[in-house]
Amino acid sequence: MEQFNELMQARLTKRQKLLERGIDPYGGRFEVSESVAEARRNPTAEREVTLAGRIVSHRDMGKSMFADLKDSTGKIQLYIQKKVLSDEQFDLFKHFVDLGDIVGVTGKLFVTHAGELTVRVEGGTLLSKAVRPLPKEWYGIKDTETRLRQRYLDLILNDKVRETFVLRSRVVAEIRKFLDDRGFMEVETPMMQPIPGGAAAKPFQTHHEALGIDLFLRVAPELYLKRLLVGGFEKVYEINRNFRNEGISRRHNPEFTMLEVYEAYGNYETMMDLVQGMITSVADNVLDRLVIKRYDGAEIDLTPPWRRIRYRDLIEERVGKDWFTISAAERRQRAIAMGVEFPKDAPDYEVSNAVYEKTIEPTLLNPTFVTHLPAELVVLAKPSKEDPSVVDVFELVINGQEIAPAYSELNDPVIQRQRFEAQAAGHAEKLDEDFLLALEHGMPPAGGMGVGIDRLVMMLTGVESIRDVILFPQLRPQA
RNA sequence: GAGACGGUAGCUCAGCUGGUAGAGCAACGGCCUUUUAAGCCGUGGGUCCUGGGUUCGAUCCCCAGCCGUCUCACCA
Numbered sequence: 393m394e395q396f397n398e399l400m401q402a403r404l405t406k407r408q409k410l411l412e413r414g415i416d417p418y419g420g421r422f423e424v425s426e427s428v429a430e431a432r433r434n435p436t437a438e439r440e441v442t443l444a445g446r447i448v449s450h451r452d453m454g455k456s457m458f459a460d461l462k463d464s465t466g467k468i469q470l471y472i473q474k475k476v477l478s479d480e481q482f483d484l485f486k487h488f489v490d491l492g493d494i495v496g497v498t499g500k501l502f503v504t505h506a507g508e509l510t511v512r513v514e515g516g517t518l519l520s521k522a523v524r525p526l527p528k529e530w531y532g533i534k535d536t537e538t539r540l541r542q543r544y545l546d547l548i549l550n551d552k553v554r555e556t557f558v559l560r561s562r563v564v565a566e567i568r569k570f571l572d573d574r575g576f577m578e579v580e581t582p583m584m585q586p587i588p589g590g591a592a593a594k595p596f597q598t599h600h601e602a603l604g605i606d607l608f609l610r611v612a613p614e615l616y617l618k619r620l621l622v623g624g625f626e627k628v629y630e631i632n633r634n635f636r637n638e639g640i641s642r643r644h645n646p647e648f649t650m651l652e653v654y655e656a657y658g659n660y661e662t663m664m665d666l667v668q669g670m671i672t673s674v675a676d677n678v679l680d681r682l683v684i685k686r687y688d689g690a691e692i693d694l695t696p697p698w699r700r701i702r703y704r705d706l707i708e709e710r711v712g713k714d715w716f717t718i719s720a721a722e723r724r725q726r727a728i729a730m731g732v733e734f735p736k737d738a739p740d741y742e743v744s745n746a747v748y749e750k751t752i753e754p755t756l757l758n759p760t761f762v763t764h765l766p767a768e769l770v771v772l773a774k775p776s777k778e779d780p781s782v783v784d785v786f787e788l789v790i791n792g793q794e795i796a797p798a799y800s801e802l803n804d805p806v807i808q809r810q811r812f813e814a815q816a817a818g819h820a821e822k823l824d825e826d827f828l829l830a831l832e833h834g835m836p837p838a839g840g841m842g843v844g845i846d847r848l849v850m851m852l853t854g855v856e857s858i859r860d861v862i863l864f865p866q867l868r869p870q871a
Numbered sequence: 872g873a874g875a876c877g878g879u880a881g882c883u884c885a886g887c888u889g890g891u892a893g894a895g896c897a898a899c900g901g902c903c904u905u906u907u908a909a910g911c912c913g914u915g916g917g918u919c920c921u922g923g924g925u926u927c928g929a930u931c932c933c934c935a936g937c938c939g940u941c942u943c944a945c946c947a
Contacts, residue, residue, distance in 0.1 A: 398881095398915070399881055399897080399898055399899095399916080400881085402898065449907085451906055451909055453903060453904065453906065454901095454902065454903045454904075455903080455904050456904040456905080457906090469906090471905070491897075502905090503905095505905050506907065508907070510905080510906095524881080525882085525897065525898075526881085528881095533882065535939090536940065537940085538882095549882095590947090591947055592946095592947050593947075594946085611947095612947090636946075638945060639944075639946065641943095644945095644946065769947070770947070771947085797947070842947095867939095
């Protein structure tokens with residue numbers, strides 16, 4: 393049971409009194425002449441403007457008062473004078489408009505002695521009476537839980553947060569534009585899949601009543617996008633959510649946004665050019681710069697060309713030229729000595745990979761294409777012609793995180809079936825026969841790539857947590 | 872899943888060795904017509920996360936739980 397506290401009661405009383413006076417405290421259509429930002433861009437003295445927004449602070453001086461009005465584009469000061477307004481209107485502002493209320497005002501622009509562009513209010517309307525108090529803007533809200541559970545308050549009070557999400561939207565728009573300009577077509581493929589494929593992550597399960605079947609929220613769109621390559625769409629992409637039923641951390645949210653791109657007749661190298669062009673162009677157009685300052689002061693330089701290095705070479709460079717010539721037992725010992733942990737029964741390639749993931753990847757701040765990973769690590773990629781123990785792939789690492797993996801996609805249906813069978817380890821029901829059927833009809837050789845949009849935005853905005861770039865990150869429901 | 876830390880007014884926080892709570896801002900009532908983190912005077916506002924325990928007495932100590940933050944684990 394919600395206790396109506398005193399603060400709320402005072403506001404509810406005001407709401408009631410307004411209704412009794414025949415004033416609707418919740419307004420209706422209100423036509424503004426411009427946004428706050430537009431008003432600021434044309435600060436001609438005595439120009440009349442009509443603006444709408446939320447009152448985020450106010451300073452009552454008796455027969456006059458100042459208030460700050462905030463809309464989606466910015467903030468502007470209002471000057472409300474008794475001598476300018478009718479008694480009724482002045483009374484409305486003085487006694488009925490509170491912090492957090494949404495109002496519409498008309499008045500003329502002027503600049504105060506303190507140099508602040510201000511609207512001398514000549515008339516106003518209450519458009520929404522907030523019956524809960526808004527924290528005073530200066531103090532804001534800091535409690536992470538409140539910020540996330542009541543993101544709207546976070547957005548009202550914390551400009552940085554608002555800017556991050558505006559920027560995210562522009563990043564996604566730029567990515568679409570970049571791909572559309574190059575002849576890629578955006579498509580949508582199933583979120584609910586009978587067999588979750590394209591990644592080895594744990595899926596969420598659901599049930600379709602009418603069909604009487606279990607379905608899984610997708611962990612990746614890959615296998616459906618490849619069906620489209622079979623179908624003759626040669627350049628396709630999808631920007632949409634993936635769902636993985638795994639831990640939540642600074643870098644993981646159960647649902648996250650992924651861009652997947654496929655280009656027929658391309659390979660992992662054409663994907664390198666594409667992603668390098670795409671990310672630098674996005675940074676250039678959205679941020680207007682290629683060097684990004686991170687939350688901890690570290691810098692990320694996106695200036696191309698980006699470093700390309702083979703997985704083996706990178707490991708040798710970092711942990712010793714002899715890493716791959718010593719015995720597997722010695723590798724284990726050295727890895728343990730470095731403080732790297734892995735399961736006791738981990739195969740040799742996983743020991744090296746643990747060393748890569750724990751000690752090398754986090755140090756790669758500037759963009760690095762790590763290429764030619766061991767075939768065991770990647771089941772959907774083509775083996776390399778000169779060395780079949782590795783695959784034609786890259787992992788693009790920026791900001792110490794994997795931002796984009798890309799492959800020369802495996803299109804031999806016989807090898808693909810073998811890899812799936814090895815992976816399914818006897819669980820025939822996990823084999824996506826429908827996908828294999830499509831591959832058997834012939835898929836063109838292709839380059840394919842996934843780009844983690846959340847992590848890309850984290851990198852571009854220099855924030856520390858994935859929750860800073862997802863509007864409503866997953867939280868435990870409130871008790 | 873494990874560990875560390877935390878949960879006190881609408882917001883931001885303080886609260887000693889155990890004696891049933893404080894500040895600033897916000898709110899309410901005053902004064903003040905170019906202020907801007909406005910100021911001054913006054914008033915009201917608390918399930919100190921929840922439940923047990925110890926104690927004459929618990930916001931404080933102990934136990935359990937809930938929730939959160941961080942780290943680790945999991946994570947193509």
